[in-house]
Amino acid sequence: QIRLEESGGGSVQAGGSLRLSCTDSGSTFSDYALGWFRQAPGNEREFVAAISRNRLRKYYGDSVKGRFTVSRDNAVNTGYLQMSDLKPEDTAVYYCAAARSNQWYLGRVEDFNQWGQGTQVTVSS
Numbered sequence: 001q002i003r004l005e006e007s008g009g010g011s012v013q014a015g016g017s018l019r020l021s022c023t024d025s026g027s028t029f030s031d032y033a034l035g036w037f038r039q040a041p042g043n044e045r046e047f048v049a050a051i052s053r054n055r056l057r058k059y060y061g062d063s064v065k066g067r068f069t070v071s072r073d074n075a076v077n078t079g080y081l082q083m084s085d086l087k088p089e090d091t092a093v094y095y096c097a098a099a100r101s102n103q104w105y106l107g108r109v110e111d112f113n114q115w116g117q118g119t120q121v122t123v124s125s
Contacts, residue, residue: 009094019081040091050105051071067086069084079096095115099111
């Protein structure tokens with residue numbers, strides 16, 4: 001059973017950077033694709049990025065392409081989201097999620113089985 005926990009959120013000024021981590025306390029991390037989503041108040045959960053089990057494939061939402069980088073280290077059961085050139089519109093609760101589905105790359109919420117509790121990212125102008 002995969003159990004995810006995010007860390008690394010916080011407050012930063014526009015143009016700054018943050019790195020989020022997503023750690024699995026279970027033992028099957030490498031069996032899952034890993035995704036990152038975010039949700040701002042009043043908005044639906046939005047796809048941010050996803051990475052395959054073997055790290056070879058990565059996908060990004062249009063709003064973060066060129067600014068965010070997704071990665072993972074299966075040896076330590078941890079995924080990462082490096083966020084650069086942050087903008088106030090990036091302010092949201094960020095969630096990591098794990099998917100067994102073969103369609104994880106589509107970035108749909110319903111394809112992800114397990115979710116972390118979320119971490120707040122606030123970007124001020």
